[in-house]
Amino acid sequence: MEKSANGEKMLPADYDKLDYEEIKDRLCITLHSKEQRIEQLKGNLSMDIEGTDLTAAIRIFTGKKDNENGYFGIEPRYLETWGKTLEEVYQQALQNMPRLFPLRIMEMDEMIGRLIFGLDDVEQDSESLEIEFEPYKMYVLSNDTKTDGAAAILYPGLLEKLASNMQSNIFILPSSEHETLLTKDTGEISARDWQSVVIQANQQLFSQDILSDEVYCYDYQEHMLKMVTDPEQTKELRAQLQQMCCCVDATGANTQEYEEEDYGEEQ
Incomplete structure (x- = not known):
């Protein structure tokens, strides 16, 4: 080898x-x-x-x-x-x-339910796939092994078919190298808003599993996948979120210390 x-x-x-x-x-x-x-x-x-x-x-x-x-x-x-x-x-x-690597795509609540009850995934065929996203819901896209499943966004014709079915753009959130989250672009939630979700979720992952802090979109009119966030602004947002996280941690530590002092006095 x-x-x-x-x-x-x-x-x-x-x-x-x-x-x-x-x-x-x-x-x-x-x-x-x-x-x-x-x-x-x-x-x-x-x-x-x-x-x-x-x-x-x-x-x-x-x-x-x-x-x-x-x-x-x-x-x-x-x-x-x-x-x-x-x-x-x-x-x-x-x-x-x-x-x-046959694709697997399902609404997030359904995926969680299947995990809880130990149910097998439903086999799906990308060519005959018929699914229309409901507004505001998240759909998990991966493959049958749920390993390296982020590549499913590149399956020939898949995003085009999904977007065409709903006549809408699709936001693609890089959950990890193993899966992505898809949601219909309703025009009410911006790419910047979704990016905050992505960055905070990535902070909980092992570094080798992180795909990206950027947000992508499949444009059904232009028939193309593109990045819809700016890397320079991403750095600024990442720093802001990290600072907020540090402030929350510090506040939590101070609160715990205060409660321990009160508890000691009551004793």
């Missing part, structure tokens, strides 16, 4: 001799923040997602075990070996995704 300098499992050297046709049906992608994962993805074949701060790492799927997905990373030099362009390999990986 070969590994890159950052520990990424890479395609073994003898795969130079492997025909592209033999591995093309196992090509897949995982979705990451370009900035946060820059070191880990260094030397790995990847495609930046236009108009966002995200990048799709292109990998070879090796199998599933205990709801974990196995991959080999691919070095860019294999493009020359296979006689393929980055775009060709990326598009092949995208086409494979719904088959390798």
Whole structure:
């Protein structure tokens, strides 16, 4: 097993001799923040997602075990070996995704209920999917293993179909690298408002699971995915929320100390 300098499992050297046709049906992608994962993805074949701060790492799927997905990373030099362009390999990986990692999308309350009662997910087909978002409700989008499921937002035609069904834009909140939250853009809640939710939720995650602090939107009229928050303003908002959090923590500590003093006097 070969590994890159950052520990990424890479395609073994003898795969130079492997025909592209033999591995093309196992090509897949995982979705990451370009900035946060820059070191880990260094030397790995990847495609930046236009108009966002995200990048799709292109990998070879090796199998599933205990709801974990196995991959080999691919070095860019294999493009020359296979006689393929980055775009060709990326598009092949995208086409494979719904088959390798069937999507799962459900309203958040339903998902929580299924978790509580131990119910299995309902199998869904991205091509025949019929779902229309109710205003103000959140829908969880992932895959069948709930691992690396954020990549489902790139499944061919999925966001376009969902947005077309409701004739509305869709806000996409990056819950983690494993899932995203989708909600109908009613025009009443701004991207900035949703971003506060995203940043505060990310503060509860392990750093390796964070996808982004930005908010995205699928525009059903322009037929495109785009980032609708500004990275510079994101830094300011993140600092404001962290300061508020520190103030709350300090207030809580002072309150606890005061209560302990009162309790001591009563004793």
